[in-house]
Amino acid sequence: MKESYLILEDGAIFKGASTHDVESVGEVVFNTSHSGYEEMATDPSYYNQILVTTAVMQGNYGAHQEFWESEKLHIKGFVCLEVQNSSRDKSWQERLKDHNIPLLSEVDTRTLVLHLREQGAVWGGVFNSPDKEAAFKKIKEMKDEHLLKDWTEVVSTSSIHHFDGLSKDAGHVGVLDFGCKKNIIRELIKRFSKVSVFPSKTSKEEILSSGISGLLLSNGPGDPGLVGEPVEVIKNLLGELPVMGICMGHQLLGRALGGDTFKLKYGHRGANHPIKDLDSGFIFMSSQNHGYALKESFKTQGTSVSHLNLNDNTVAGIQLKEKDCFSVQFHPESHPGPHEAEYLFDRFSSMVNKK
């Protein structure tokens, strides 16, 4: 273990210890989930982000490929208080090392989180030296390179690929991949006969010609305001087939319906956020991971808020019944987090399969 630092662009510096001296820069965000470090680290929505876990003990149950939510680790750094470091098992540490992801432990994460909560989302980096000026420079370079870009394109699949579904009598659905978590695919596989995954920038025609009868807009990283073309594609697809959106997909659906997105002060990331389904009154715990949210104003008539985040009353879901589309800000596919929102996949399935 050697001393390393998390330096934030606002000048704050947090000391920690690192086993491998990789440096890297990203937006610094925190997640309050007790478990699921591996799922989080492989979630493409964390692209370009340094993940701080508020749960203090990390790596306790090792590393297992089966928990991966994509093919790689997307985080730019992993910051925690303690990480499993025994001769028997330090697999999580090694996994991070193998993938060149900086690991900074022994950090006063609570003070860091309170800082992030008060200051709002900031960029920062894991560095081997406490030299702030050098750090600021690197942070700025990285921000200049990435900040005004569409991140979903980077993490999206490069080509269309297909999965056989388990529900042979059900329909064929597509996923517009903005950084899709594997468990969304798994949930769809359970409910449909075939699942096709499209790169985020696929055209309307190509999507429709594939023969799918429903489209899921996946989660993904970054600013939904910078995603561009897909919003137009979605807009044009509405009414053609049922659409379900998750997280980034929700924000893009909202934009396609004439809504606007805004950046939350420090985002919602965790597994304990209460959501109310306004149709049924059902209140449940959700898995969340988003830095942006939809404003409660839509230009398209008939669009309504279907789900509310009860912590801060932000929009957590919308629907437009006549166009067979709905979306949620949280993660019904969980991983990590509670499974209570799975019913939304069933809703999507019944929308698609009734047709």
Next chain:
Amino acid sequence: MSKETVKKEKILIIGSGPIKIGQACEFDYSGTQACKALKDKGYEVILINSNPATIMTDPNVADHVYIEPLSTEYIEAIIKKDKPTKVVPTLGGQTALNLALELHQKGILEKYGVELLGATPEVIEAAEDREKFNAILDKVGAKYAKSYMVRTLKEGEEAIADLDFPVILRPNFTLGGGGGGVAYSLEEYRQKVANALHESPTSEVLVEQSLLGWKEFELEVMRDRLGTFVVICSIENIDPCGVHTGDSITVAPQQSLSDKAYQEMRDEAKKITEEVGVQTGGANIQFAVNPANGDRIVIEMNPRVSRSSALASKATGFPIAKIAAQLAVGATLDEITNDITGETPSCYEPALDYVVTKIPKFAFEKFHGSKDELSTQMKSVGEVMGIGRTFKESFGKAYRSLEVGSIFREDRIFFKDKISYPNSQRMTHIFQSLRAGISVDDLYHWTKITPWFLEQFKEMVDVEKELNSDLEKNYLKAKRFGFSDEDVKILLTKNHEKIKELSSKYKPTFFQVDTCAGEFASETPYLYSTFWSEVESGLKSQDKETVVVIGSGPNRIGQGIEFDYSCVRAVKKLRQMGYRVVMINSNPETVSTDYDTADVLFFEPLDKESILRIFDAVSPLGVLCQLGGQTPISLSKDISEAGYNIIGTPLDMIDLAEDRARFSKLCEKLDCKVPSSSVVVNYDEALEFASKAGYPVICRPSYVIGGRRMEIVEDKESLFKYFETNREVFGEGNPCFIDQFLEGGLEVDVDLIRFKDGCFIGGIVEHIEVAGVHSGDSMGVFPPQRLKKETQAEIERISVLLAENMGVLGLMNIQMAIKNDEIFIIEANPRASRTIPFIAKAMGVSLVDFAVEAMMGLKMPESLKSFRWDSIKTVAVKGVVFPFKKFPETDSILGPEMKSTGESMGRGENFPEALLKAFQGSDFKIPKEGEVFLSLREKDKKELLPVAQKLSELGFSLTGTKGTAEYFVEKGLDCEVVNKVLEGRPHCVDRIRSGKVNLVVNTTAGRQSINASYSIRRSCTDFSVPCLTESEAAKAYVLALTENKSGHVRVEPLTLTL
């Protein structure tokens, strides 16, 4: 309707009764929260609980407080009188749930149109009845341990064909698990089944799949009427299955399950809760997980607030009981604001950015003969919780909170069986084995403790060595692992002076328990210390002066809930007086560690370093040490030496009271008698003293560990034997204290408050048993029934004299013995006592509140000057509860060593009524007819003749051992002779075990006869036959029996006089 004209709806809350193992003050915490919550909701709250030591039975917690026995008769009387429309049975433990079921079965609820809230009879049955519960588990697809009820050898063969070894055999209706055990092979199984069938009186044996070695988890969940479901806390037991969860060291949140495994468990918990039919409130579900393949099994479910929910509330900051009460009357989780953040709703799952460890506290040393072994029967008497940022920090702090000395000492001697067979000392042996170089693999093999935890312990042991090689470099690391400076000092071979310097260089930070891991701002000052931050905490008060109240730490025999009562009352009073009150305590079961009791709560070990670090952070005006029992008294020297102000009685006088020689000298000066005493090192010196003072004498080692080896010695021969037996113990440096024993003396407890301008006598409690029984174990009556008025006046005079001369400011408890109208002072403690809540409630005077005024230097209020304690019209009797059933090898005879865990209070218009209620309130059976077996020592025969006559008159038949029976027959009574055990079978123990005997009176003295009659008392304990071992208690019991025949059931709420 306007608000004024709406009549308040009345709700009855059932408490959990006296503190016993498995059901302790966590239910005071939950009940108190619930009362407050329901009062706030606009209900008129009626409470019944027989336990006077609780906060919940304080007259202002509920609208009507009944301290009455917890039985359907008394509850019905209350329902009849106060006409509640609803009953909440989910907050008083299993006692309240069982009573609710009984009320339902007897048709009482229906008769008076009372509705059960929180749990219906169906829900209670579904969770309790194994068959119904298993059907529910089948329905939701959850697994459970397979089991078969076996009645024949053939059925045994069939059962084992479907089970894997090892299996557990539980013969029905044998106590203490007699005849049962674990079978690891077919051969062993066949032999054990045969034996078990033989041992079971009904020839039934439950053969159950063993989960030994599986990991154990608990989920604390809540549900509201809309179906919103939240997991408040996940708890992981360090001790794998096989040890009762109450006896296990547990950690929250769970540490070793993946998110996948955890969420599946959560799903299952939700389904079970719904299927059992829990409409609203809290529940807890226990799971076992196979470490080899992740298989999960449901162990059990409690559809109520439990011990674990108190722990979960303290661990997370989520007030489960308070919210359960609100949900029970129709609120929903989303409507209730999270108290701690003050803005987010209560429909969320707490996120922890710290770890908590709970460690149980045991009292095996009090129960001679009982084996220190842990199994499925709970044996711990209390618990502590440590909060730290990491597991190691929280474990270290929890261990310090136990008040049993350091676990970090250079000790490498361990016993393998003390590691592989669970026991109260296991953790120290694990640490010692790690020091001796035993590997984590070996330890896992021996214990099946998840290696992750063992590795954490290993890291802690490793830092011990590092400290000696480089203190400077490793000091902070050790602090982060929860080591106190005292621990560091013990480990260091040199460099002791350096610790002080490092200690002032590295200061802890106080972080908040905020329910949300920092996601939302929170103002609630529920704090813990950590060395994982360098941030300054800024806890000095801006506007008000700060007063610190030190709590009493973990419950133990001799220091329990009654001290929490005093602390909580004091905190409330001080807040009223305008102070900012800081509470420090380490016990998660208590009301004092509720985040809204004090202005600031520090959940910290009660050791020197922890409290001084807090004082440094909060700069108190002063510290109250009088309320938390012996724990804060022991800290007072350190507090004073560190320059902090002890409010009330000064340190020197606390010392005087503790120092026997100084105290005796003072008594002598004041012309007060104390029993003569001496310090001797051998038999010859002891004999010299005894010949002068006269027998009996009471002997004990100078270092008394829980009163061990304390004995009343009757004659020269026994004295010789005592010194023979304890030859190893005594010698130069380890002397024996020897005191004159006031045989047959009457003992009293006096509680008083001394103001700067005068004394107020709180009252005199007369013990029912004569001298020789520990004051905590003897029943007591208030006001006294046998003492003469003049003697009482003299007792008051001496008490005041003593208080004046000791410079007491605040509370003092004095114990005295009265023999032939002569008063002897046994001891004086300048602090709150066990009897304070009892007297306060009996009189309706808030003694602690006045004591706080006295400590803070106020003058005695006029209202007190004109009040006399003996003006009360009712009689109150303190009953006592013992845990002998849980300790299979232990003798129930009472002596100078305290063994009781809890107390009840009986209030009545007269002594017999109060006695009856006190017996009933402490679960003492009161038979209406049947056989009484008497075996009396010589001097009690004449003494108890009237008792035997009365019993006979009441229609009981009498039997006795030869000497006893002959004496009674000679006096004209019918009394059948029954063999002593040594006289051959069938003997008296056979008779008791066969259920023929309804009451036993067995008085005895001297080691030899005590040993000879042990089996009589033990069989009474095992078969729940009331057994009286002292003549005065027997007389009192017969008064109660007589009263019981009258059939009166009177209930009367407490009133507040002052």
